[in-house]
Every structure is written in structure tokens, then in C-alpha cells.
Amino acid sequence: MRTPRIYQALPLTLGNTVELDDEAASHIGRVLRMNSGEQISLFNGDGQEFLAEIISASKKNVSVKLLTSHLNETESPLHLHLGQVISRGDRMDFTIQKSVELGVNTITPLFSERCGVKLSGERLEKKILQWQKIVIGACEQSGRNQIPEIRPAMTLETWVAEHTDAMKLNLHPRAEHGINGLSLKSSKIRLLIGPEGGLSQTEIMMTEQHHFIDILLGPRVLRTETAALTAMSALQLKFGDMG
Numbered sequence: 001m002r003t004p005r006i007y008q009a010l011p012l013t014l015g016n017t018v019e020l021d022d023e024a025a026s027h028i029g030r031v032l033r034m035n036s037g038e039q040i041s042l043f044n045g046d047g048q049e050f051l052a053e054i055i056s057a058s059k060k061n062v063s064v065k066l067l068t069s070h071l072n073e074t075e076s077p078l079h080l081h082l083g084q085v086i087s088r089g090d091r092m093d094f095t096i097q098k099s100v101e102l103g104v105n106t107i108t109p110l111f112s113e114r115c116g117v118k119l120s121g122e123r124l125e126k127k128i129l130q131w132q133k134i135v136i137g138a139c140e141q142s143g144r145n146q147i148p149e150i151r152p153a154m155t156l157e158t159w160v161a162e163h164t165d166a167m168k169l170n171l172h173p174r175a176e177h178g179i180n181g182l183s184l185k186s187s188k189i190r191l192l193i194g195p196e197g198g199l200s201q202t203e204i205m206m207t208e209q210h211h212f213i214d215i216l217l218g219p220r221v222l223r224t225e226t227a228a229l230t231a232m233s234a235l236q237l238k239f240g241d242m243g
Contacts, residue, residue, distance in 0.1 A: 005140045025062040045147040072145045076103040078240035079188045085195040086117045095225045100138035102232045109153040114197035166190045172214035179234045193228040
């Protein structure tokens with residue numbers, strides 16, 4: 001069995017014994033049914049990865065000792081900030097999970113005129129927490145040791161107006177060139193992905209006013225989750241660490 005990778009939001013020091021949090025302990029003890037003497041891998045987001053041996057394990061409590069550590073350099077040289085208009089159902093979950101696998105660093109959920117998703121208050125807060133858990137799970141699966149940030153949701157108008165030194169990109173079906181025509185001056189990119197119905201004319205003008213570059217992915221119309229992942233893959237292929 002592949003050594004399970006577990007994220008723990010606590011200080012990790014070589015030689016120490018730590019108690020896994022309730023969720024991780026349940027996964028190791030109840031789901032995987034691992035026992036003392038078996039090994040897992042722990043990380044806390046600082047870039048280090050620790051090989052740990054289980055000292056004791058039950059369905060609710062697991063103690064491990066940190067045996068060795070190493071730097072796990074799986075981060076892309078390209079810093080990607082995804083501004084994703086919130087999509088319906090589990091499409092947003094899927095986009096977040098796969099974008100983490102593709103190396104995204106920051107995700108900002110956005111509301112636009114044609115968003116179609118109504119979230120606010122406590123429901124929105126719960127969604128943000130759910131999405132952050134999806135991010136952590138994707139990091140555990142994909143081998144990443146740094147945890148991408150899910151920012152508080154905001155309007156498209158607020159997001160496009162934020163000051164940044166990143167190249168700002170917007171997918172547009174009538175753009176004149178694609179990603180291969182881009183020249184990157186810094187290692188940072190902001191990628192805007194609109195809703196299923198596309199951005200309104202007012203919003204398109206807004207992106208132009210804030211110097212977003214329109215790019216084209218191809219002749220076919222892509223769903224919002226397909227567009228996000230295709231664009232990120234192409235950007236990593238040209239400017240990042242895929243190839």
C-alpha cells in the first residue's frame with residue numbers, strides 16, 4: 001500500500017511524538033485500519049515532509065513518532081491565482097480539487113451577474129471551509145506540501161480591481177490569440193474564469209479597463225470547469241513545470 005500522506009496543522013519536529021487530530025486519526029485507525037509499526041507521511045504546509053511510525057492506534061486515537069524529514073519540492077515556478085465564478089453543484093468542488101493538482105496557489109470564489117449561485121452568511125462560510133478541506137485532500141493525494149489558499153468570496157468587480165503585479169488573463173471566445181502567444185514578464189498569473197453563461201458586456205468592459213488580456217483556448221465552447229483546468233494545464237506547460 002502507498003504510504004498515506006496526512007496534513008496536520010501543527011508544528012512538526014523530528015524525533016517528537018504527536019497525536020493526530022480526530023479526522024486524521026479516524027482515517028488512519030478506522031478507515032485504513034493501520035496498526036503500530038506501520039508508517040505514514042505527515043506535512044504541515046511549510047515544505048517539509050516527515051516519515052512517521054505509528055506508536056499506537058485505535059479507531060479514535062493515533063500517536064506517531066517523526067522519524068525522518070526532507071524537503072519535498074513539488075511547487076511550480078509559476079504562481080497561479082484563479083478567480084473562479086462559483087459554479088453549480090459539485091462543479092466548483094471538482095474545479096478546486098483538480099486546480100490544486102495542477103499547481104494553483106490561490107483561489108478566489110467570485111460572484112458575477114450570471115453566477116446562478118446564491119450563497120451568503122453562514123452557508124457561504126461553510127462552503128469556504130468545505131472547499132479548504134477539498135484543497136487539503138488534493139494536496140495529500142497529489143504530493144504537494146504547500147496548501148493553496150481559498151480566499152473569502154467576493155464580487156467580480158472587487159477582484160478585477162485589486163492591485164497586482166501579475167499578468168491578468170481572461171478567457172474570451174473572440175480573443176485574437178491563445179496562451180502560446182503570451183510572453184510572461186513575471187512568474188505570476190491571475191486567471192479569470194467566468195460562469196456558464198459567460199461574463200456580461202459590462203463585466204467584459206470592466207476586465208478591459210483593468211488591463212486583462214483576452215485569450216482563446218480553441219474553437220470549441222468549454223464548460224466553466226473544463227475551461228479552468230485546460231487553461232491552467234496550458235499555462236503550466238508553457239510557463240510552469242509540466243511538459
